[in-house]
Amino acid sequence: MAVMHRPPPGVWVDPRVEVRPSAIEGQGLFAAEPIDAGEVVVELGGRIVDQAELDRLIAEGTDYVDSVTIDVDQHLVLPAGSIAHFGNHSCDPNLRVDRPYRLVAGRAVARAEELTVDYGTISGADGFSMVCRCGAATCRGVVTNDRWRPLA
Numbered sequence: 001m002a003v004m005h006r007p008p009p010g011v012w013v014d015p016r017v018e019v020r021p022s023a024i025e026g027q028g029l030f031a032a033e034p035i036d037a038g039e040v041v042v043e044l045g046g047r048i049v050d051q052a053e054l055d056r057l058i059a060e061g062t063d064y065v066d067s068v069t070i071d072v073d074q075h076l077v078l079p080a081g082s083i084a085h086f087g088n089h090s091c092d093p094n095l096r097v098d099r100p101y102r103l104v105a106g107r108a109v110a111r112a113e114e115l116t117v118d119y120g121t122i123s124g125a126d127g128f129s130m131v132c133r134c135g136a137a138t139c140r141g142v143v144t145n146d147r148w149r150p151l152a
């Protein structure tokens, strides 16, 4: 299957974004300054692998594998070392994918607010399922790949 848009090799995160302890899980990404609705916050990059290669990388276990599903059987594996890895899931997220490899603020984000994305919209891997403790009023309890759609 052809990938319509080649990803850049690296990940860019807006310099207003900081890593801080999160009430959702471990550490998270937070807005050190207000961010307007529609502003680009993260540009994703890395390399594209198929499901078999993704499974192999995860089984290998040498690096934490952070991936975003771009198309059917096309997973973008983010490079190690980016703070984008700390992005937590919320069932009521303030970031959304507006085109392949780009996350924008879906609404205005206040200073010190945690930046979140709906993993269900970016994780199309077979069998993806995660118990959620995001605390949103609309929390689904278990997040699966059922909301994922091809980005490419």
Ligand SMILES: [Zn+2]
Pocket (backbone or CB within 6 Å): 090, 091, 092, 132, 133, 134, 135, 136, 138, 139, 140, 141
């Ligand atoms: Zn939730």
